[in-house]
Amino acid sequence: MTEPTNSGRAPRAWPWAVAFVVGMFGMAAVLSSGAIPRDIGFPLMFLPMILLVPMVRAAERSQVAKGCVSAAVVRYNRCFMLAGFAYMVALGAAIHLHTHFTLGTAVTFLLALLPALAIFAMIWVMARYLREETDEYLRHRAIMAALGGLALVLGLGSFWGFLETFGLVSHVPGWFTVPVWAIGMGLSQLWMKVRGA
């Protein structure tokens, strides 16, 4: 049985997470519909990103209250959030430049690399967390969540690919793998919480 803590009611991070996901997918849907020009719409994508700040803060307070925090977790949360912001800035800048300027192949290649570098940073932050986490149970949970995210990417990606091959759905850019992976990680963590694992 879990012992009660003295911290009172722990703050909940999931409402912020839901608002973030709804905001991001909502903005993406609005942009895809063409209702807003892309160069105006992409800066608006930053608004849901602001929700990451209270989400991470609530998650940290919740982790402290539940006794499941470590120095590595705090470092991971903050670095991952910074990498997320860097991703949005790089993506916005790359799309703006690509839309408004005629660029050569080499510059376009570098533009495509820009947001990918932020993704590489996220992967590195995750790898560093797994290396630095000294609490084996927290590390085990992080690995299981990452595997859950990978399972969603592989399963959904393959299924979508077949649907696309047979002409039932439209093409989805490959960079969608990262948000799908992150959603899979979140769902895995939720599943572990529900199961009490």
Place this chain on the structure above:
Amino acid sequence: MKNRLKVLRAEQDWSQQDLAERLEVSRQSVNAIETGKYDPSLPLAFRIADVFGLAIEEIFLRD
């Protein structure tokens, strides 16, 4: 794997947090091990045994 962690901890009058601090792990880890949701690695099992001054097989039992 079953374990006697809760009983041993009660004998010492330690909370899960007290034991977690002695083992240098999170309280959540102690809870997961104690309730049988997570089996610790051999190095952590040795640390638990050292904290209680017992052998591993006196704490962890076969199902």
